[in-house]
Amino acid sequence: VTEEAPTRWNGWGDARRTFDFHGRADALWAFLEEALAHPARATPAEELARLSLPELRLGDGELDALRGLVGAEHVRVDAAARAAHALGRSYRDLLRLRAGEPGRAVPDAVLRPGDHDGVQAILGWAHEREVAVVPFGSGSSVVGGVEALAGPHRAAVSVDLRRLSRLLDFDPISRVATFEAGVEGPALEAALESRGHLLGHHPQSFEHSTLGGWIAARGAGQKSNRYGTMAERLVGARLATPVGEWIIEPHPHSAAGPDLTQVIAGSEGALGVITEATVSVHALPERRRFAAFLFRDFPAGAAAVRTLVQAELPLTTVRLSDADETYFYGALRKVLRPGPDRTGPVLRTLGLRRPCALLLVLEGEGAAIDAAYGRTLYLGTRAGGLFVGTGPARSWHAGRFDSPYLRDPMMDQGFGVDTLETATRWSNVEALHARVREAIEGAFTARGERVLVLAHVSHAYPDGASLYFTFVFGRDREDPEGQWRAAKDAASDAIRAGGGTISHHHGVGLDHRRWMDEEVGDVGLRALRGLKAAVDPKGILNPGKLLG
């Protein structure tokens, strides 16, 4: 997928694709109106043509110099390119883009180098001229990670890396592959699949995000339980930095000093531009199996997840929704595909008044999966789960990249939705879940507004789990950013005070900096800033993100 493919400049994904309402969008809006006590109202986004963009801060001579470095057709200063590279895809970003007010975060030029040397040339030029460089994969950051700020510099260029999309090396014996870092999810998996392998890193943004972006943000995919987080899959890397090329050699394990792959993972474009990455891959699974359970409450479900994960079963996905999320998705399904309620009475009879759904996916070698599937059903049932077949997990799996397409029409109707996430150790999962939930609810209640707060465990480890929160609300038309900020701040404070990390897999960007500072602490920040100053002495790389 290249920039030429029709992607939305102010919304999610492929411009030719929309959410499938099954012809019942109006019923959905009515459902939300009632749940939120908030009337739907058409609030369309501004047209691109009406966007007011700031003046270019680069002169013709400078643009000519850039054209000389990467080719004239790969230097763009038109409104479409600049707008599409101004911000990421957070709720706050969409508020700004839809209002036609991207603010100062608009790059002066969008550069599309074709290889590592092109990126290195841009950095050399920008370092010399003290122009900010914002690395850009597919722009799916939801924490302000690609906001094209110039910081203290006089201009900013966005470096779109999607032309760097080649598979450079594939070693089936060692199960490692080296890609250029601008490759997007579908192209990466297609290249591996044709060779009998997969990476298996499938974040919800999979179709519109890049390998380099996954690494830079320390991402985790929906199958991380088996295939690992992106940081765990990174074996080696090549970066362009203002002080030159940085190569981290790909060894299976090394004690030659600190593991710099784990500094690059999470570097968010502030320490260099990742141009190539070597990752470990898996053989394509022979078999995939699904299972779904209902639990009487969230603690019971969480205990089951812990048992399953600590049993080291080849589960790719372990997704436990809390009672409100289970209810909400069930209600949504009924709104979009109405029919008689056959399961409700049965569940009530069984005493599952507010059940929590656990969806499981297993993938791997055939005989191993068959054995593990039996063990999964046994352990899930023994932990108090009601096995409800394969359907719920199967349909979640089939539609898992669709739900981002629901946000834009919701915003068109005057609603708002955002997500945030954290992780903590198992002994703290229930307490943190309750605390963050209450914080988000409290922020809206204080404004006299309603909110739906839904949560699930999306990634589980032997020592703990992530918690992923979705909150749905009626958008404040006067001060939508203030409304969002109040909830975000309350949730972030609750995460920090409650012993969670400020981000399990979204990253820091602009939005989490304050809490990251507390989490990493004075000496840790000093260490990272010392490292950054050494490789980016003028601070031109992604100003304002991560380390400020």
Place this chain on the structure above:
Amino acid sequence: VTEEAPTRWNGWGDARRTFDFHGRADALWAFLEEALAHPARATPAEELARLSLPELRLGDGELDALRGLVGAEHVRVDAAARAAHALGRSYRDLLRLRAGEPGRAVPDAVLRPGDHDGVQAILGWAHEREVAVVPFGSGSSVVGGVEALAGPHRAAVSVDLRRLSRLLDFDPISRVATFEAGVEGPALEAALESRGHLLGHHPQSFEHSTLGGWIAARGAGQKSNRYGTMAERLVGARLATPVGEWIIEPHPHSAAGPDLTQVIAGSEGALGVITEATVSVHALPERRRFAAFLFRDFPAGAAAVRTLVQAELPLTTVRLSDADETYFYGALRKVLRPGPDRTGPVLRTLGLRRPCALLLVLEGEGAAIDAAYGRTLYLGTRAGGLFVGTGPARSWHAGRFDSPYLRDPMMDQGFGVDTLETATRWSNVEALHARVREAIEGAFTARGERVLVLAHVSHAYPDGASLYFTFVFGRDREDPEGQWRAAKDAASDAIRAGGGTISHHHGVGLDHRRWMDEEVGDVGLRALRGLKAAVDPKGILNPGKLLG
């Protein structure tokens, strides 16, 4: 184990314990004399009383200040303490200690703080006075990692951390434990075992090395195949640094910037003194099973190991010896426990003229291990292995901490032995094995000397494996360090040129710096030096190691 326990100041381990020769030491020396064409000759070590130690560079007032910080009884300036903390336990270190010539690497004082605050107080004092601080766990470094150099500073103190040995927190739900970092292997596992858990990090130095040392050197134990390397087990840490306390919070996974645990793992005392660490633990295994196979050659064995590891079986140990190592240990066994050769004729009949032995250990939950054991036997046999029962793996497991005790008597007899290691991807394992072997042989051949070069795969990953080399030779009485240096340099050059890492799990210290510099590269080194300068502005921490 505290410093008061009788450990050898110039050799390995517990002074009350010796290698069990089964009364046949003379037969062993005769075997080595013949194999190496080198006559055994008594070359005893110098007595401690004859050691010439440099003058103290700290004044009485300074020593009094230190006594005020950690208690008078925990500041030692006597010869025994200074000698025991001068060097590590590499072959080169032993050459120097046994000759009574530790050189300048003798600390002016040995300090034994009792907790984090004591360490922090020492660092504050040393930073102020510009005195070098050498963190010391149990001193088992084999790469010069604890050599008590003052560097550009006027004096050096060794900070022995073994009083920091408490279990501070244990969370059985989340399976994480927080220890003070000076705890040694046996005490750490005893604390966990009484609570039904284990760490499972069992390097050969296990009985005389500390948690903090394992982390600082990015160590890997003999059961790393299942329980992971030390870096993989590190969840959080607390350090004392010249600029203050550094806490890395223990989250299951975080995207709040780079993973600083992976900077601390491999920091070798140059970035701070690790005082506490949170590690993930496992439930005690219900069952342990052993298996041994013989393969026709090293490539066939390596392919089998790769298959077993990529099949994700719960193997704790995967140890494949090359033909010479298999032969050597077989011959050693016959020398120490002579008897009729019943297996040799059988193997020759089967065409296994120079077999390679593969030892496997499986540990875990009972039913899972039973199932995995069957699969292990199937895959091992299908890969061409001859199953030779459980005995070889069982006896290796029982005696795996004994072999370090053989080095001292070998040195007493005028022989030498050293080890070195690397790791590389599977597709390069055979080539690197041959290259390093030839380099070591070549170094001795060039001197007209014989050498036995033995190698095994000791740690295996889906993408590659480590290679561990042992070389045995007749010691040059005139220039033993030059003899060793020639072999070490040749092997290190071969590792670098052959695509391996300069260290899989021993670390960098002094001995690997030149090759680490090449491996990490200019920008990587610049990054690490920037980080170090930020937390250790005067460079007092472990001068000369890691980053120079």
